[in-house]
Amino acid sequence: MGSILEVRDLRVAYGPRGRGAFRALDGVSFCLESEEVLGVLGESGSGKSTLATSILGLFRANTIVATGAVLFEGSDLLQAKPDELQRIRGKRISLIFQEPSMALHPTMRVGRQVQQVLAAHGMKGRSALNQKTREVLETVFMEETERIARSYPHQLSGGQRQRVLIAQAIACGPSLVIADEPTASLDPTTQMEILGVFRALRKRLGLGMIFITHNPALLAGMADRLLVLYAGRVAELGPAEEVLASPKHPYTRSLLESIPPLLDGPRDGNKKKLPSIPGDSRPSSLPGAGCPFEPRCPERMDICKTRDPQLVNVSQSHTVSCFRYENQ
Amino acid sequence: MRYLLRRFGHAVFLLVGVSLLAFTFTTLAPGNYFDEMRLNPQIAPETIAALRTQYELDRPLPIRYAHWVSSVLHGDMGFSFAYNSPVLPLLWVRARNTLLLTITAMLLAWGIALPLGIWSAEHLGRLPDRLLSLGTAALMVIPDLALALGFLVIAVKSGRFPTGGMVSLHFESLAFPGKLGDLFLHMALPITALVLSVLPLLLRHVRAALAEVLDAPFLLAAEGHGISRRTLLYRYALPAAANPLISLFGFSIGTLLSGSLLVEVVMSWPGLGPFLLEAILARDLYVVIGGVLLSTLFLIGGNFLADLLLYWADPRIRTEASV
Amino acid sequence: MKVSDNDKDMQPLVRVENLMKSYANRKITGQCEEVRAVDGVSFTIFPGATLAVVGESGSGKSTLALCLACLEKPTSGNIQFEGADISKLAEKERRTIRRKIQLIFQDPASSFNPRWSVLEIVAEPLALQGSLSRDEIRLRALALLEQVGLSPEMERRLPAELSGGQRQRLAIARALALEPSVLILDEALSALDCSTQAQIANLLVDLQSARDMTYLFISHDLAMAAHLADEIAVMNHGRIVEQGPPDKILKQPQTEITRELLAAVPRMTFARPEAQ
Ligand SMILES: Nc1ncnc2c1ncn2[C@@H]1O[C@H](COP(=O)(O)OP(=O)(O)OP(=O)(O)O)[C@@H](O)[C@H]1O
Ligand SMILES: Nc1ncnc2c1ncn2[C@@H]1O[C@H](COP(=O)(O)OP(=O)(O)OP(=O)(O)O)[C@@H](O)[C@H]1O
Ligand code: SF4
Ligand SMILES: [Mg+2]
Ligand SMILES: [Mg+2]
Numbered sequence: 010m011g012s013i014l015e016v017r018d019l020r021v022a023y024g025p026r027g028r029g030a031f032r033a034l035d036g037v038s039f040c041l042e043s044e045e046v047l048g049v050l051g052e053s054g055s056g057k058s059t060l061a062t063s064i065l066g067l068f069r070a071n072t073i074v075a076t077g078a079v080l081f082e083g084s085d086l087l088q089a090k091p092d093e094l095q096r097i098r099g100k101r102i103s104l105i106f107q108e109p110s111m112a113l114h115p116t117m118r119v120g121r122q123v124q125q126v127l128a129a130h131g132m133k134g135r136s137a138l139n140q141k142t143r144e145v146l147e148t149v150f151m152e153e154t155e156r157i158a159r160s161y162p163h164q165l166s167g168g169q170r171q172r173v174l175i176a177q178a179i180a181c182g183p184s185l186v187i188a189d190e191p192t193a194s195l196d197p198t199t200q201m202e203i204l205g206v207f208r209a210l211r212k213r214l215g216l217g218m219i220f221i222t223h224n225p226a227l228l229a230g231m232a233d234r235l236l237v238l239y240a241g242r243v244a245e246l247g248p249a250e251e252v253l254a255s256p257k258h259p260y261t262r263s264l265l266e267s268i269p270p271l272l273d274g275p276r277d278g279n280k281k282k283l284p285s286i287p288g289d290s291r292p293s294s295l296p297g298a299g300c301p302f303e304p305r306c307p308e309r310m311d312i313c314k315t316r317d318p319q320l321v322n323v324s325q326s327h328t329v330s331c332f333r334y335e336n337q
Numbered sequence: 338m339r340y341l342l343r344r345f346g347h348a349v350f351l352l353v354g355v356s357l358l359a360f361t362f363t364t365l366a367p368g369n370y371f372d373e374m375r376l377n378p379q380i381a382p383e384t385i386a387a388l389r390t391q392y393e394l395d396r397p398l399p400i401r402y403a404h405w406v407s408s409v410l411h412g413d414m415g416f417s418f419a420y421n422s423p424v425l426p427l428l429w430v431r432a433r434n435t436l437l438l439t440i441t442a443m444l445l446a447w448g449i450a451l452p453l454g455i456w457s458a459e460h461l462g463r464l465p466d467r468l469l470s471l472g473t474a475a476l477m478v479i480p481d482l483a484l485a486l487g488f489l490v491i492a493v494k495s496g497r498f499p500t501g502g503m504v505s506l507h508f509e510s511l512a513f514p515g516k517l518g519d520l521f522l523h524m525a526l527p528i529t530a531l532v533l534s535v536l537p538l539l540l541r542h543v544r545a546a547l548a549e550v551l552d553a554p555f556l557l558a559a560e561g562h563g564i565s566r567r568t569l570l571y572r573y574a575l576p577a578a579a580n581p582l583i584s585l586f587g588f589s590i591g592t593l594l595s596g597s598l599l600v601e602v603v604m605s606w607p608g609l610g611p612f613l614l615e616a617i618l619a620r621d622l623y624v625v626i627g628g629v630l631l632s633t634l635f636l637i638g639g640n641f642l643a644d645l646l647l648y649w650a651d652p653r654i655r656t657e658a659s660v
Numbered sequence: 661m662k663v664s665d666n667d668k669d670m671q672p673l674v675r676v677e678n679l680m681k682s683y684a685n686r687k688i689t690g691q692c693e694e695v696r697a698v699d700g701v702s703f704t705i706f707p708g709a710t711l712a713v714v715g716e717s718g719s720g721k722s723t724l725a726l727c728l729a730c731l732e733k734p735t736s737g738n739i740q741f742e743g744a745d746i747s748k749l750a751e752k753e754r755r756t757i758r759r760k761i762q763l764i765f766q767d768p769a770s771s772f773n774p775r776w777s778v779l780e781i782v783a784e785p786l787a788l789q790g791s792l793s794r795d796e797i798r799l800r801a802l803a804l805l806e807q808v809g810l811s812p813e814m815e816r817r818l819p820a821e822l823s824g825g826q827r828q829r830l831a832i833a834r835a836l837a838l839e840p841s842v843l844i845l846d847e848a849l850s851a852l853d854c855s856t857q858a859q860i861a862n863l864l865v866d867l868q869s870a871r872d873m874t875y876l877f878i879s880h881d882l883a884m885a886a887h888l889a890d891e892i893a894v895m896n897h898g899r900i901v902e903q904g905p906p907d908k909i910l911k912q913p914q915t916e917i918t919r920e921l922l923a924a925v926p927r928m929t930f931a932r933p934e935a936q
Contacts, residue, residue, distance in 0.1 A: 168717025
């Protein structure tokens, strides 16, 4: 097993109209082994979706800088020519967008939208295409496949739309799927079925994944390693079990503490306050201005404001960006 | 279906309104065909009076309108005083020529505007796009009439293009390819004038509509699936931008038709334009009304076509209507 | 089957009776195929209470929400709001009801005008009310943004320039702007991380106790539903198959569907981290 994807010092900034640049990703680096599932956790707005789209070189019109490198099988996707990228996108690496209503063409039947992906990667012949489209849809829909294929996006439920996106992403048998909240609008039963589909693909095709989610419990049975983003930077990166069971970074700790223990825990009937991390993440606009989590960190120290913390190893494969661990 | 029915109802309502207006205005205008006849000493006043009664010019307006409507419903559009023959066949020949001009111009204008507009939207803000925008802006300020006259001057100066009519005098003696070529040569100038008169408008709208869609997230998503640039532009972006463009299509029929009437007069193309002008000057009542009505019918037909297209292109309208 | 705080003689705020909604999908061949999205649903919600609706994807939850918010006309059945039937009203009257029953769309991204800034989106419903001055509207809008955790720096951004979770919070702020008496939340927390979810959930609880707001909380997150709701209804194929207080639904589920849902909820297989 070698690494199939390496992201090196990726920086992406958006140029908002009339204001200074907003740095959504600020030096993110990590490596992905083949067949590995990397879970990505992080607060809303921490740059997870930006990371997902940037890996494929997809940038919104108002992106002003994108530096660093995304090495896929040795070649840098950020420098790749358009036709080279086109061959990789959807075929080798595919992306499941976060918001299904925005990622589907509003006036094209969803079956055809899946078919277009297959056709774009060299599949020919009407009947072969139809056949394959049906097969792909059947992997994500347990019933009513025919009707759903014929529907337009606005005629589907949220979860059905989301599964169409998943079908598009797995249609061409990619070796890497970047999934941005792929099960956010699925009920637990369907979610489990979809996770089962991913697991099966992993076994059959050696599928690797970057799995972005808000639900750490999902990653518990799914991810090999875990990346925690905070304000566009890597806060913590390590084996999933280790990070979930004994998080090192104060942010990861606060995040995991804010999971409500409601389902199995005792319920006393009244609606008490849920724990949340006070303050909001407003990344400092200047690099080198200290730890981005400092204003909200319950464990902050004097040094935290003076310079940026570096990623340090707390164990062989577990790195944390926090001064608490720098001198160990 | 209800949506289409509603549009159809609108169309009928519009036709009735326009015919009523045309009828009222032309009859209320001072003078009529027989006034001019009266100046001719060779025609006896009795003959004129007899004609007036025959054509019911003495009866009150509502009754005449009612009679006219019922005869139109029977396929009789009235009688031309000047040509001394029924209006419909006369109109039909002219209308065919006008349609030939308008439809060709329409196809050509859209055929140019779509790819050029898409290309321009794709290169938004770059030099070629800006030059194109400048060009369209310049074309927009030139009035159609000036454009048509300009081409007439070119035709006369170069001597290569015929300066009027639809075919040459020796048309009948030509073989089929020759006939086609002759027709083409005669059409070239009026068509160019027409196309140039609507092209800037179409280009601007196509470009704006596409530019908006090209930034849509679903296109980014499609790009992320490795869909080719061509498919992305023509199969994804264009249909998504179709709604405003289809409305524009309906509108462009109107502009082209009115532009065509003008250009026909200037370049003496034997269409509805010169025919109507003649009829108005001669106060040839039923020809004027018929001509106006026919033009309205074309307009409505065009817009109805646009509605059908919209219905076909946007599933959201379809379901809304079916509830 | 009712959701109430405990008053037995209180009037229900919303009463839904035998609600049905079907869609006709026309095939190319011309024949019609009927999709019955909601198939005979009845429930009542009392003022100041929360009813959570959970259920499999495609079971008709969003369709139910659309009917309740007067955005779709039900095929049959009726919906009473404050004692009056609102399911068969004319468009103009529906508009006034919509102000009192606000819906936060599932996947709200496409419900914003893409050319309006964040501030304009939240200020628009306030401006439509017509009773506030420009400055007041601005202050109210900024306060709403703050409440859902969007920083004031974002006021001039376009919705497309936000992250998914930020867009969702924008939708929440917009729905809260009119101070509706019923708020329907269709997966309104699904795109948010735990901490932000907790923050919004706390806000909802606060608003409920301060303004006696009534919620219809549609969610896939059973834990959150149990936390917020007085009663949970489980939907399947357009019907409510089970309804009851959260404890009962979670601890003694009566139907196979509920049991399956509960069993499928992902759980941390490791010990939860202890607070230090
Ligand atoms: N087009 C854009 N222009 C300006 N700022 C943007 C743009 N897109 C995203 N941002 C900002 O960049 C930051 C990161 O956005 P991103 O979508 O990557 O967040 P995320 O981690 O996916 O959040 P969520 O969990 O809410 O989806 C956010 O603060 C967002 O406001
Ligand atoms: N406009 C429509 N036309 C035809 N069918 C529709 C339409 N809207 C919804 N449906 C169908 O009705 C059913 C119920 O949809 P609904 O959106 O209410 O489900 P849901 O419970 O909200 O699911 P999810 O949890 O996935 O959001 C689905 O099978 C869907 O395909
Ligand atoms: S570096 Fe300091 S402020 Fe930042 S997380 Fe560590 S202890 Fe907290
Ligand atoms: Mg995101
Ligand atoms: Mg839904």
